[in-house]
Amino acid sequence: AQSVSQHNHHVILSEAASLELGCNYSYGGTVNLFWYVQYPGQHLQLLLKYFSGDPLVKGIKGFEAEFIKSKFSFNLRKPSVQWSDTAEYFCAANGASGTYKYIFGTGTRLKVLA
Amino acid sequence: GAGVSQSPSNKVTEKGKDVELRCDPISGHTALYWYRQSLGQGLEFLIYFQGNSAPDKSGLPSDRFSAERTGGSVSTLTIQRTQQEDSAVYLCASSREAGTYEQYFGPGTRLTVT
Numbered sequence: 251a252q253s254v255s256q257h258n259h260h261v262i263l264s265e266a267a268s269l270e271l272g273c274n275y276s277y278g279g280t281v282n283l284f285w286y287v288q289y290p291g292q293h294l295q296l297l298l299k300y301f302s303g304d305p306l307v308k309g310i311k312g313f314e315a316e317f318i319k320s321k322f323s324f325n326l327r328k329p330s331v332q333w334s335d336t337a338e339y340f341c342a343a344n345g346a347s348g349t350y351k352y353i354f355g356t357g358t359r360l361k362v363l364a
Numbered sequence: 365g366a367g368v369s370q371s372p373s374n375k376v377t378e379k380g381k382d383v384e385l386r387c388d389p390i391s392g393h394t395a396l397y398w399y400r401q402s403l404g405q406g407l408e409f410l411i412y413f414q415g416n417s418a419p420d421k422s423g424l425p426s427d428r429f430s431a432e433r434t435g436g437s438v439s440t441l442t443i444q445r446t447q448q449e450d451s452a453v454y455l456c457a458s459s460r461e462a463g464t465y466e467q468y469f470g471p472g473t474r475l476t477v478t
Contacts, residue, residue, distance in 0.1 A: 256406075259404075282463065286467075286469075293367070293368075293468075293469045293470065293471055294407075294455070294457075294467075294469040295469070296466045296467070299466070340406065340407065342407075344462075344463070350395070350412065350414065350420075350462035350463050351397075351409050351412055351420050351422065351423065352397065352399075352407075352409055352412075352467070353409065354399070354406050354407035354408075354409070355406055356404065356405060356406035357406050357407075
């Protein structure tokens with residue numbers, strides 16, 4: 251069955267610490283991968299996406315993610331977090347052919363301490 | 365332009381009643397998605413529409429749930445004979461097309477079944 255797993259449910263960091271949020275997927279065939287973010291009181295918005303090419307993708311606000319096919323992973327990273335990165339982060343996948351329904355992970359709540 | 369809008373923003377209903385939730389996508393977006401977000405459960409895919417193609421209903425949890433999209437624009441999610449476990453935030457998203465394009469999310473409808 252198709253699934254997306256985020257193993258870190260809650261993460262607390264101090265400002266300037268480095269961040270890595272794990273995402274693993276189980277998907278038959280080619281897959282498109284996404285990270286979305288929901289800041290407090292705001293709508294979900296796209297951080298970055300991967301569908302082909304360079305497996306290291308860069309998104310908004312200094313975030314990046316690396317697609318490692320052999321590990322079925324798409325971890326999100328940021329070298330130095332800020333208080334304003336406090337939010338909930340969701341990893342998602344959809345199929346590159348056939349149905350384009352999205353499968354989302356359960357989310358990771360990040361709290362950055364000032 | 366205007367983003368995705370949803371109405372109502374909050375809905376409280378008694379168990380057993382029917383409810384209708386509305387989504388107005390971004391003009392010109394051919395793909396429209398419905399999700400359910402429960403506490404600690406992430407985003408659960410419900411259904412998506414792509415242009416004039418038959419919708420992918422594979423995420424609807426029971427036959428009490430149905431959705432339609434009229435004229436390729438506005439969509440309505442209907443829940444019949446609501447149950448307490450239906451309480452959640454229902455999110456709508458639209459995108460230029462299904463697939464690799466970014467989804468734009470609405471603010472959601474918080475449904476409470478008493």
